[in-house]
Amino acid sequence: MDDRKHPSGAPWRNFYGRFKGKTLRPSQHAYLAEDLAALSPGPVSWEDNPERHPLDPAAICGGRPLWLEIGFGGGEHLVHQAGLNPEVGLIGCEPFENGVAMTLGKLRQAEVGNVAIHPGDVRDLFDVLPDACIERAFLLYPDPWPKKRHHRRRFVTPEHLEPLARVLKPGAIFRVATDIPDYVRQTLQEVPRAGFEWLAEGPEDWRRPWADWTRTRYEQKALREGRTPHYMTFRRNPA
Template identity: 75%
Template sequence: MTHPTRPHRNFYGRLKGKHLKKSQEGYLAEDLDALSPGPVSWDDNPDRTPLDLDALFGGKDVWLEVGFGGGEHVIHQAASNPDVGIIGCEPYINGVAMLLGKVRRADVDNLRIHPGDVRDMFDVLPEASISKAFLLYPDPWPKARHHRRRFVTPEHLEPLARVLKPGSEFRVATDIPDYVRQTLEEVPRHGFAWMAEGPEDWRTPWEDWLSTRYEQKALREGRTPHYLTFRKL
């Protein structure tokens, strides 16, 4: 059988911190496999067979969070919206372990976790299968020569647009003015409309927003959060 060719993908950023707590090592060993959305990696799914989201979530609408950090927001959304299924992607294993602890305490059953690159997830998500997506305080890669590493580039936005349903919502939160600039330049080029009608629309958090540790750090350091909402055309 001929398999698709694995693309060469550079990954930038940390995959693991200095240490994990014993409890977090236990979460990873005991809970992660059961919360997997399915065979996502190239080693487990060389044919890139699409995930069966109906079987995974019982026909619910599916949301996607890209880079969930410590998991505060994604667990909040899962607990607040039991009528949807949510997939969280995060390559930083310390963040994955933190979320697994939160899953135990929240006792949610509508959340699945991919501990890896969201680009691999895009490969196996069916076209027009995601109803809402979140990109919250992504790595800003502040140096100009590193801006191509940001999420808001064609390498990520093209497959994101493919998997989002028409009319679905894409939320971006960032405290970095230049990231706002690049987001507003690039996202509409890939089939999205910015929904703001006035300044309060990007200055005011969404009604169901839960402030994350990254936002709290930004506020302590005097940076201003921006809340950008796009609609997939």
């Protein structure tokens, strides 16, 4: 175990993705400056919440039942689900600033009011979410880390799945979409070990997208490049 600490007191967590990409447009800077703070689910960062006090789920998205999207990318799915399900509150986590800015623009255009945004590592959010407060979670086209020596960086490892299982209610649904066959293999190996049941009854259950699905930019790229999407649905086992 790595016992190093950040100056803030946070545990040392390696992060292997990007926080920033190409230069933001002026409008995207405005979204970040004007909209992001109001969409916070609460004090998540170690600087704002060094004692790691739990968030109050009833204070997020007006007390609606909560869903979680882990790594929402450009926000296509997050905004789509928010529009389809106004009775639900969606928490989106995404550390990549460009994706956050893009999503804030989509939220303005869609005029939905049931989304909270954490612009950072979902592990920090797991620290402050109470047990069994999330009713549905999504992991859609996560970074595949294709080299074998990098597979430990994938989300579908105990470091991420164990806290995810803790914050999900018994019976909660966890959806995973990927176009990488080896990510499918690791998902089907690791997610049941973390306390989930795979709900597929036949091949069509993982080849056919969900009825409320919307195609993301990552799926469009996969299809252009000849890769096959897989759609896996799991249910959190009773405690």
